[in-house]
Amino acid sequence: MPAKTLHHSLLKPLDLFRSLSDAELDQALEHAQTHRLLPGDHAFKQGESASRFFVLLHGHLKVVQNTPDGEQIIVRYVNPGDIFGIAKAMRRPDYPASVYAVKESIALSWPSSEWERLLGSNPAFAANTLQTVGQRLQDAHTRIQELSTEEVEQRIARALLRLIDQSGSKTPEGVVIDFPITRQDIAEMTGTTLHTVSRLLSNWKDRGLVQSQRKRIVVCSVDELIRLAEKSSGAPATAGAAKENLKA
Structure with a gap:
């Protein structure tokens, strides 16, 4: 469903969109789509072409990665306002993990071709993305340390x-x-x-x-x-x- 039909009041509480004017928000949503995910539904699966990137509006998702020896690892949970599926930011052509809904959820997505435009036109989006990538690197370091020492x-x-x-x-x-x-x-x-x-x-x-x-x-x-x-x-x-x- 086209995201431009969403009421602005659903988006303004999120840090990502709070600083945007109504006109800027309409512009940001021009090429976006909304996705309703029921528990167990996937936004995308590990190894699929990274054709879109996402923001969670409502609900909760889990990020799951399958290792080469067949083990399943829950990497993290996605909360409302979080950006996910940002393989583009990591220069990856595919998704490194799968994302599933753990409760009914609503997400926005954009084509990967929109990545550079959104970064350039939305400082809040660019800052949030940078913070997200940095936090995930820190989380990965912390997790390795915990598994090794605790x-x-x-x-x-x-x-x-x-x-x-x-x-x-x-x-x-x-x-x-x-x-x-x-x-x-x-x-x-x-x-x-x-x-x-x-x-x-x-x-x-x-x-x-x-x-x-x-x-x-x-x-x-x-x-x-x-x-x-x-x-x-x-x-x-x-x-x-x-x-x-x-x-x-």
Whole structure:
């Protein structure tokens, strides 16, 4: 569906579009399309030609990569306002990973031929893209370091803290990760096994740290999870958004 039919009020709350006038926004959307993704639908798959790039407007997506030996890794989650599918920025002709919806989602996309024009005409888009590429490089470095130096319990604690920082919502029980997530997902994020994740979450549940049900995880003690994440490590583990949610 052509994106120019979208009401501007749906786009203005996002950092990417906030500074644009109505005329500039109309110009940016001239060649864009909207995509409605139901849970399990893919925006694109690993290895496909990188013909479009995207911005998520609503919902949550996960980025999944298959390794040469057949293992599946969850690289990250995509939140509203995030740019994704930016193979063009990395000078790649194809997508290095697949992107799937974990809940009903709406995304905008542009043909890859529009990349240079948007960068030149939209300073916010250019700045956001640069920040996105830099953040992903930093995330990759952090993940390699965690896999090389940290125990499984630390890695899982850090993964949960990152998720509640990005998508935490306050509930009477604690801070819930605001999209469906399974124990298998956490195993694929942290380079461990489903059995190990299940054992640790059961232990944490008995200690009152988390509540874990089917596709739903609530962190009941953010401070204790931070302590576990920082155990025997000099690297700080933050959960600013989660702690603010608990105070609210």
